[in-house]
Amino acid sequence: MKHPNTCVVGLQWGDEGKGRITDLLAPQFDLVVRYQGGGNAGHTIVEKDKFILHLVPSGILHPDIQCVIGNGVVVDPELLLQEIQELKSRGVSVAGRLFLSERAHLVFPFHKQLDALQESQGRKIGTTGRGIGPCYTDKIARLGIRVVDLYTPEHLETRLRQVVESKNRLLASYDQGPLDFAGILEAARTDAARLAPYVADTVKLLHEAIAGGKSVLFEGAQGSLLDVDLGTYPYVTSSNSTTCGIAAGLGIPPRSVQKVLGVVKAYTTRVGEGPFPTELANPEGDRIREKGKEYGATTGRPRRCGWFDAVAGRYAVMINGVDTLAITMLDVLGGFERIKICTEYRCGNERIRDFPADLSRLEACQPQYIELAGWSDAISQARQADEIPVQAKTFLDTVSSLLGAPIEIVSVGAHRDHVIHLKGS
Ligand code: GDP
Ligand code: IMO
Ligand code: MG
Numbered sequence: 001m002k003h004p005n006t007c008v009v010g011l012q013w014g015d016e017g018k019g020r021i022t023d024l025l026a027p028q029f030d031l032v033v034r035y036q037g038g039g040n041a042g043h044t045i046v047e048k049d050k051f052i053l054h055l056v057p058s059g060i061l062h063p064d065i066q067c068v069i070g071n072g073v074v075v076d077p078e079l080l081l082q083e084i085q086e087l088k089s090r091g092v093s094v095a096g097r098l099f100l101s102e103r104a105h106l107v108f109p110f111h112k113q114l115d116a117l118q119e120s121q122g123r124k125i126g127t128t129g130r131g132i133g134p135c136y137t138d139k140i141a142r143l144g145i146r147v148v149d150l151y152t153p154e155h156l157e158t159r160l161r162q163v164v165e166s167k168n169r170l171l172a173s174y175d176q177g178p179l180d181f182a183g184i185l186e187a188a189r190t191d192a193a194r195l196a197p198y199v200a201d202t203v204k205l206l207h208e209a210i211a212g213g214k215s216v217l218f219e220g221a222q223g224s225l226l227d228v229d230l231g232t233y234p235y236v237t238s239s240n241s242t243t244c245g246i247a248a249g250l251g252i253p254p255r256s257v258q259k260v261l262g263v264v265k266a267y268t269t270r271v272g273e274g275p276f277p278t279e280l281a282n283p284e285g286d287r288i289r290e291k292g293k294e295y296g297a298t299t300g301r302p303r304r305c306g307w308f309d310a311v312a313g314r315y316a317v318m319i320n321g322v323d324t325l326a327i328t329m330l331d332v333l334g335g336f337e338r339i340k341i342c343t344e345y346r347c348g349n350e351r352i353r354d355f356p357a358d359l360s361r362l363e364a365c366q367p368q369y370i371e372l373a374g375w376s377d378a379i380s381q382a383r384q385a386d387e388i389p390v391q392a393k394t395f396l397d398t399v400s401s402l403l404g405a406p407i408e409i410v411s412v413g414a415h416r417d418h419v420i421h422l423k424g425s
Contacts, residue, residue: 005216008326014271016223036239036240042298047416054298065097070249071250076106094198101201105139118133125272207252218257227242235274266308269303310403322405335374341398347361409421
């Protein structure tokens with residue numbers, strides 16, 4: 001029977017383990033598709049070796065699966081070509097099964113330069129430095145250059161000249177010299193030739209696949225709380241990382257998404273600036289970081305760590321329309337005597353159960369915890385539901401009931417096989 005078209009979406013601030021869950025589920029699907037974000041994503045898959053994917057969808061390690069980079073993704077050609085090359089050198093061929101939307105916007109080196117300047121001289125968001133904000137800014141300002149523009153040489157030159165002139169004015173405001181237009185144009189022409197084998201009308205491709213009864217796995221990047229509309233604005237990324245981004249990011253109707261699998265860690269992490277109510281800026285947080293190897297897959301930055309936040313989780317379940325959950329990193333909490341879950345916030349005398357939009361209010365919120373008994377490290381050996389220690393089972397049941405969604409997958413290690421599929425979900 002055909003598998004329902006499913007979205008794997010992160011419910012926290014990113015790095016929930018979306019890549020490993022996508023890789024795990026991919027064999028049940030015909031296509032794996034990215035709909036937003038760009039090289040800011042770092043999706044890790046541990047098979048025999050470790051792979052970290054930034055732009056290529058996490059289905060690529062399965063040779064029969066087609067992978068699509070949709071129009072909503074912003075693509076740095078150098079990064080994509082480098083990623084393709086690295087996959088090839090490690091025995092993963094992408095030829096004939098990686099498709100890049102002709103409508104996707106391109107990230108240029110000046111986007112990365114501006115990202116760095118805005119971070120060092122403006123308000124610090126703690127970005128990944130991959131040029132994401134400046135590229136999406138150009139897209140919305142109708143200044144962006146799309147993949148398709150690379151193949152109409154005169155148009156490319158005119159458009160690029162306009163963009164470069166506008167960037168030169170902006171760079172001057174940061175006391176930076178002008179860009180090398182000829183060099184940028186030359187690089188774009190070289191990229192055009194190298195990207196050509198992958199460029200496709202992915203809107204048509206996806207419509208035909210869906211109409212033809214193929215099943216699609218949508219892979220979200222970043223996390224729901226980093227969504228530009230629904231996250232902790234302005235400490236967010238510049239795209240719709242929730243399921244709300246799928247239709248616009250791929251050119252398909254919302255009803256094409258038939259199931260939503262929300263991915264959460266058994267605790268919470270965040271990279272970069274911004275409010276994080278359950279953060280543990282103390283040795284307990286350090287312990288989670290070291291045990292979970294919580295260092296950024298894209299930038300290597302230490303991730304901020306804290307307890308599971310069910311207020312944020314409930315909000316993310318609601319906005320994404322989550323049907324079932326995957327809980328990752330249950331092994332990382334192994335060996336902790338007591339484990340906390342935040343069930344609500346308190347602000348002064350007020351109880352808060354809905355995730356606040358106002359950041360100053362969110363910053364003032366004090367998490368209210370329940371405490372559960374911990375479990376041992378042996379959990380990493382569990383492969384079946386009846387091998388989950390009773391304390392961990394209580395934790396899972398509590399998370400499921402607080403979030404209002406059943407748990408389908410439990411992950412107890414980074415390796416592809418370190419999972420437990422729960423029945424009845
Ligand atoms: P993504 O961005 O959501 O794909 O997640 P990342 O790849 O950035 O971060 C998740 C990290 O946790 C990676 O290093 C994974 O290899 C690792 N990982 C995934 N699931 C588990 C798990 O259940 N246990 C442990 N210990 N590590 C995991
Ligand atoms: P994956 O897909 C975690 C964060 C950055 C910063 C903010 C804006 O691996 O879960 P940006 O470079 O997007 O302009 O940065 O968003 N961020 C992520 N954090 N995982 C990610 O991706 C992230 N992508 C962006 O740290 O706070
Ligand atoms: Mg990541």
